Amino acid sequence: MPRGLTRRGALAAAGAAALGSLAGCSGRGSERRFWDDPPSLDVDAVPREFDDSVPARPRIVPVGFEPEVAAAFADRVDRLLSPIPDPLTAERLPHGGFRGRIEAERAAAREALPGPDEPLVPLEAVKRYSTARDHAASAVGTWAGVTVEGDPGAVAPDVGAVRQRASETLDALPGPAADPLAGAAVYGPIERWYDEALRRTLVGSGSPADEANPIRAGKAVGDIERVQSYVEAGRYLGDRYAASLADPQPVAEPIRREMDRLGSAVGDRLRELHGEGIEDLRENPGPEAFVDERAVARDAPSADLLSSAVYRSFDGLWFDPVAVGDYEPDHPATGLTRTALVQTRLRAVDAVAARVEAGDTMFPDDAAAIGAARGAAVESAAALAESENPLARWLATQFLPLFAEQDDALAADERSALSAATAYAEYRWIEIVADEAGAVAESVATAIDS
Structure with a gap:
C-alpha cells in the first residue's frame, strides 16, 4: 500500500513536482515512492482507438459566413x-x-x-x-x-x-x-x-x-x-x-451584474482557500489548500491531477479578465465567460480533492477501465456541448481540446503504465470539469432569470 501523507506534506511536494512526481523523480533519494512499485497494468491491452467520438465543437454564434x-x-x-x-x-x-x-x-x-x-x-x-x-x-x-x-x-x-x-x-x-x-x-x-x-x-x-x-x-x-x-x-x-434577432435586447447591464455576482462567489472561495492575510487572491495557494488532514495516496495520479488542475485554475486567474477582488473587467461578456470558467475549474478541483481525500489513486483497475473513463468523459462533454444553454456550449469549447493529447498518447507506438495512467486520470478530469461546467452554466441562467 502507498504511504499516506497529509495536506502539508505529500501534496505540497506533488504540486512542485507535477508530472515528474508521477514518474518517481522528485529527488527524495532512496525513500520508497508509490511509483517505485505501481499496481499492475497490462499496457499492451489498452486500446489505441475508441468507438466513442469526441463531440464536435458546438455552435455558439447562430449565423455564419455568406x-x-x-x-x-x-x-x-x-x-x-x-x-x-x-x-x-x-x-x-x-x-x-x-x-x-x-x-x-x-x-x-x-x-x-x-x-x-x-x-x-x-x-x-x-x-x-x-x-x-x-x-x-x-x-x-x-x-x-x-x-x-x-x-x-x-x-x-x-x-x-x-x-x-x-x-x-x-x-x-x-x-x-x-x-x-x-x-x-x-x-x-x-x-x-x-x-x-x-x-x-x-x-x-x-x-x-x-x-x-x-x-x-x-x-x-x-x-x-x-x-x-x-x-x-x-x-x-x-x-x-x-x-x-426577432426581439433584440440590450444585454450589457445584466451581463455585468451576473459577472459581478459570479466574481463575488469566486472571491469568497479564494478567501476560504487562502485564509487570513492574503494580499492578492490570484496567488496560487497550492494543492494542499484544497484538502484537509486526511491521508492521501502519495504520488498517485489523482494527486498529480490535483496539482496540475490547481495550476491551470490559477494561471487563468492571472492572465484572464476575471472579476475577482477589486478588479472589474472592462468588457462584461468576456468577464462573465472567463469568470464562469474559473469557477468551473475551482469546483472541479474541489471534486478531485474529495477523491484524493477518499484515497482514490485514479490508477486504472485494468485496461478496460481506461476506455470506460474515456466513454464517461465523452458523454459528459457531449451533454455540455449539446446543451440549450449558450454558456454551457461555450464552456464546452474550452474542454473538448483536452481529449486530443491523451488520445494521441494512447495511440503512440511507445506507451507505458505512466502514459496510460495519466490518460485515465485526464479523462476523469474531463468528465468532472464538464459536469461542473453544466452546473455553473445552469446557476448563471437561474440567477439571470431571477
Whole structure:
C-alpha cells in the first residue's frame, strides 16, 4: 500500500513536482515512492482507438459566413501571396534562411484556409481565416523586406488605423442579443479578440518598415493583418447576428451584474482557500489548500491531477479578465465567460480533492477501465456541448481540446503504465470539469432569470 501523507506534506511536494512526481523523480533519494512499485497494468491491452467520438465543437454564434464573404477572406490570402514567386528558387532568393521562412509561412497560410466542404462553426472559421491571413502577410512582409524595391510597411494595414478600429469595435460590444446568456456567449469571444490585440499583439507595435530584420518585419505585418481580419470578421458576425434577432435586447447591464455576482462567489472561495492575510487572491495557494488532514495516496495520479488542475485554475486567474477582488473587467461578456470558467475549474478541483481525500489513486483497475473513463468523459462533454444553454456550449469549447493529447498518447507506438495512467486520470478530469461546467452554466441562467 502507498504511504499516506497529509495536506502539508505529500501534496505540497506533488504540486512542485507535477508530472515528474508521477514518474518517481522528485529527488527524495532512496525513500520508497508509490511509483517505485505501481499496481499492475497490462499496457499492451489498452486500446489505441475508441468507438466513442469526441463531440464536435458546438455552435455558439447562430449565423455564419455568406459564401461571398467567405470567398473574400480566402481571396485576401491569395492576393497577399501573389507578389512572391512560386516556386521561390535559390536563384531568386539565395539566402536559404529567408527563403525557408517565406516558403514555410506561405505553406502554413494555404494549410490554414478552410476547405470548401469543411464543417466549421463560425468562430472556428474566423480563427482559420485570420491565421491564414497572418501567415500570408508574414510571408509577403518578409519577401518585401529582402527585396531591394520592397517595403514591408506598404503591404501592411496602418497599425494606428487597425488599433483604432479594434478599439472602436470593442467599445461597441456587447451588442444586442436574444438574451443575456446568448449575448455573453456570442460576444465574449469577439471581445476577447480585440482585448488581446490591444493588450498584447499590438502593444508597442510601430510600422513594420522600422524593423531592420526582414523576418521580424514579416511577423509585424502578420500580426497587424491578423488583427485586421478579426476586426472585419467580428463586425460582420456581430452585425449579422443582431440583424437576425426577432426581439433584440440590450444585454450589457445584466451581463455585468451576473459577472459581478459570479466574481463575488469566486472571491469568497479564494478567501476560504487562502485564509487570513492574503494580499492578492490570484496567488496560487497550492494543492494542499484544497484538502484537509486526511491521508492521501502519495504520488498517485489523482494527486498529480490535483496539482496540475490547481495550476491551470490559477494561471487563468492571472492572465484572464476575471472579476475577482477589486478588479472589474472592462468588457462584461468576456468577464462573465472567463469568470464562469474559473469557477468551473475551482469546483472541479474541489471534486478531485474529495477523491484524493477518499484515497482514490485514479490508477486504472485494468485496461478496460481506461476506455470506460474515456466513454464517461465523452458523454459528459457531449451533454455540455449539446446543451440549450449558450454558456454551457461555450464552456464546452474550452474542454473538448483536452481529449486530443491523451488520445494521441494512447495511440503512440511507445506507451507505458505512466502514459496510460495519466490518460485515465485526464479523462476523469474531463468528465468532472464538464459536469461542473453544466452546473455553473445552469446557476448563471437561474440567477439571470431571477
